[in-house]
Amino acid sequence: EKKLQSVFSKVDELKPVFIERLANAVAIPSVSGDESLRKEVFKMSEFLVKELESLGAYDIQVKPLGKQPPPVTDENLELPPIVLARVGKDETKKTIMIYGHYDVQPALKDDGWDTYPFKLVEVNDKLYGRGSTDDKGPVIAWLNVLQAHKELSLELPVNIIFCFEGMEESGSLGLEELVGREADKYFKGVDTCCISDNYWLGTKKPVLTYGLRGCNYYQIIVSGPGADLHSGIFGGVIHEPMTDLIRVMSQLVDVKGKILIPGIDEMVAPVTETEEKLYDDIEFDVNELNAASGSNTAIYQSKNDILMHRWRYPSLSLHGIEGAFSGGGAKTVIPAKVIGKFSIRTVPDIDSKKMDQYVFDYVNAKFKELGTPNSYKVELIHDGAYWKSDPFNDSFTAAKKATKVVWGVEPDLTREGGSIPITLTFEQQLKTNVLLLPLGKGDDGAHSINEKIDVKNYIEGAKTMAAYLHYYGEI
Amino acid sequence: EKKLQSVFSKVDELKPVFIERLANAVAIPSVSGDESLRKEVFKMSEFLVKELESLGAYDIQVKPLGKQPPPVTDENLELPPIVLARVGKDETKKTIMIYGHYDVQPALKDDGWDTYPFKLVEVNDKLYGRGSTDDKGPVIAWLNVLQAHKELSLELPVNIIFCFEGMEESGSLGLEELVGREADKYFKGVDTCCISDNYWLGTKKPVLTYGLRGCNYYQIIVSGPGADLHSGIFGGVIHEPMTDLIRVMSQLVDVKGKILIPGIDEMVAPVTETEEKLYDDIEFDVNELNAASGSNTAIYQSKNDILMHRWRYPSLSLHGIEGAFSGGGAKTVIPAKVIGKFSIRTVPDIDSKKMDQYVFDYVNAKFKELGTPNSYKVELIHDGAYWKSDPFNDSFTAAKKATKVVWGVEPDLTREGGSIPITLTFEQQLKTNVLLLPLGKGDDGAHSINEKIDVKNYIEGAKTMAAYLHYYGEI
Numbered sequence A, B: 001e002k003k004l005q006s007v008f009s010k011v012d013e014l015k016p017v018f019i020e021r022l023a024n025a026v027a028i029p030s031v032s033g034d035e036s037l038r039k040e041v042f043k044m045s046e047f048l049v050k051e052l053e054s055l056g057a058y059d060i061q062v063k064p065l066g067k068q069p070p071p072v073t074d075e076n077l078e079l080p081p082i083v084l085a086r087v088g089k090d091e092t093k094k095t096i097m098i099y100g101h102y103d104v105q106p107a108l109k110d111d112g113w114d115t116y117p118f119k120l121v122e123v124n125d126k127l128y129g130r131g132s133t134d135d136k137g138p139v140i141a142w143l144n145v146l147q148a149h150k151e152l153s154l155e156l157p158v159n160i161i162f163c164f165e166g167m168e169e170s171g172s173l174g175l176e177e178l179v180g181r182e183a184d185k186y187f188k189g190v191d192t193c194c195i196s197d198n199y200w201l202g203t204k205k206p207v208l209t210y211g212l213r214g215c216n217y218y219q220i221i222v223s224g225p226g227a228d229l230h231s232g233i234f235g236g237v238i239h240e241p242m243t244d245l246i247r248v249m250s251q252l253v254d255v256k257g258k259i260l261i262p263g264i265d266e267m268v269a270p271v272t273e274t275e276e277k278l279y280d281d282i283e284f285d286v287n288e289l290n291a292a293s294g295s296n297t298a299i300y301q302s303k304n305d306i307l308m309h310r311w312r313y314p315s316l317s318l319h320g321i322e323g324a325f326s327g328g329g330a331k332t333v334i335p336a337k338v339i340g341k342f343s344i345r346t347v348p349d350i351d352s353k354k355m356d357q358y359v360f361d362y363v364n365a366k367f368k369e370l371g372t373p374n375s376y377k378v379e380l381i382h383d384g385a386y387w388k389s390d391p392f393n394d395s396f397t398a399a400k401k402a403t404k405v406v407w408g409v410e411p412d413l414t415r416e417g418g419s420i421p422i423t424l425t426f427e428q429q430l431k432t433n434v435l436l437l438p439l440g441k442g443d444d445g446a447h448s449i450n451e452k453i454d455v456k457n458y459i460e461g462a463k464t465m466a467a468y469l470h471y472y473g474e475i
């Protein structure tokens, strides 16, 4: 505990240095989605290598991932590398794999930023800049933890393996293969993984995240006429694909969000008492949902209903129709081929393949009921599994203790409605558990204009990370 | 009758001259929809004036219509003029207003034409070229009728007032106002109107057209969230506008084309015995519908059912959704605001305003049933009335006789499913009846590549026009 207190003091002392380090990182516009900025993404990887070297990391490997596959403008565009590095080599200590990404979302001043996005600006104890919270802030915070220990000549309480990626905002191309290839090599002996790449639920209470929903995305293709037709000539005399499609799409989900496809709800894991208790302390109410959606369109009013339906129940959304008229004004077309898009968010214990079959069977049955001569097909075009960890395992226990020590409160144990594919990548490839330890607040605006991280979150976050390493090392 | 036979012989004799005249017209690329070709549209109006002058027309007036209203690239773009001309001034004779348009649809060789679209090419007794059938062929055929009479030194059996427009393919801008302004001036004393700007139902039998459906176009606007949302975070916890919209759109029409909005079918005029008989001789079957739609998706198999549902019953088509995801692939968006588009084809005796109210009431009631907190609105964005003439009036009677004499068969009396707005313009502004006297065949390909008119239709069509004038003058 004394050691930890000295680390905390050192972190406070080094605050100006830490902000400077983040400013240097934000100054590199490492936008992975912009081919013309690819050299900046590489520059950012070099920046990390230099920092890691100077902070005592060893066995630093810059793993090339080859050329970026199409679609791409420059056929010879190289993927940014994955930077691997180790700190500590004590075989008696536990080993934690820490993941972060050094690429960022695109940002232009003209998008509506109040300040230049690639210059870190401090206003009212908030640090504004692209990547400040997603994900350069957390990545640099880990480096700050190293520096604090180094300046105190303190050994880390665990061995660390860093894995820093430069393509997260562009589909993490090459990551899964690399992690798979290195699972028994560079990543050998990893006890747990820690990822800081999500956010608090709100703005007041720190959280640890133990679950994510999956997503299966489907399309229904209906086609009839050989080409688009004029509704004056053909309206009323042929079976229109749009009529069929809209009919079937209308039978997938009711207006209260209930999925009408039989069999799916039945696979959902029941709420246990232990799980239900996790919701008791969470700070959240319907007003926060309404503020986030910019409307008063909530289906549920109670905290538990809202959070459970976001986190642990499936949902079905109708996204749109490809091939139909989608412009402004009036066009009297009968579209010849229309493709309806919808997706289902999945949760434990939904069996993804079984669900696919339920969806196909239901949609096909509904078309049969229609008795249309149009041809139809329903297919899965993408799926990603849900993720749920045990929030009472060693890693979460250590992170809870760390949060309590730094923030003075027990963290809320949260899940998220969306998916973070890298979480599954590490869990599956390294056959270990993953902790999501978010640093930033719910209002940080990752991916939007005026992205920021609070100075407090950045600094106390580094302390939380240090304490987490400390307590995990003790278990 | 002898006079008419000499006109027919003259028409046959002048065939090469007539084809040459059409070739000269087609050679002018008078595409009204292409601003860069506007001078060619003007050139085409000058061509007509010269021809009319040389063929004995008088009081030729080239009516300027002022600048083309926005949206337009060149703010000073002048609308093509309307060309008015008279032939004959015998107060004891009837006066027929003849309308045609001298502008054409766009055409590029690269669109897939076998020949250069602005050069008339004769292959297998067909004349290929843009405008050959829509509508330069019919316009020039009227001029050919003048020439035949002139060379025979025969007076026309009626007075003619020509009205040739240069913006038909681009919304007939300025036409309605001009016709209204001139109703009691240039058009004073018009007994009937004849328009040759549609086509035979098929390819074997000539037709006269006595009805067109109208079209009311509606949109349903549903909005909730302040911005598009991510379905991971909001799926299952808010009322999604798409779910509401699809539900309501699915209740507008059933898969067999039955309109589910109460009150509309009840306004449709019952089929009379006289009307039903009109269908007896019409050559048409479900195979022609299937060939035209490029599919076997016909709702009805019998000739009468198909034609009646195309011509004299209303239909409702769902066209698409603005604001929803409409691209390829997968996007997990919850659209914040979606606008569903649909239209209803109207027929006698539907009261357009009453129907609007039925639509609004029904859609609003369906939304109320949903109990959604999203806001919704249904509105009419465009309407055009149906048109139906008495196919037993003097003009139709004369045209039937003319057809019989020239083609040896009674024409089919047809209606069309789409609308030809100019028909209503003349009927309403001149308070007289209109005859649609098509020259070309159903496979002429107006508006598509390889547009053509059969030499036979072009030549026998001119004879039919001459005979129509003759018999109408006799009544």
Ligand SMILES: [Zn+2]
Pocket (backbone or CB within 6 Å): A101, A134, A135, A168, A197
């Ligand atoms: Zn991120």
Ligand SMILES: [Zn+2]
Pocket (backbone or CB within 6 Å): A105, A134, A169, A446, A447
């Ligand atoms: Zn991100």
Ligand SMILES: [Zn+2]
Pocket (backbone or CB within 6 Å): B101, B134, B135, B168, B197
């Ligand atoms: Zn036309």
Ligand SMILES: [Zn+2]
Pocket (backbone or CB within 6 Å): B105, B134, B169, B446, B447
């Ligand atoms: Zn046309």
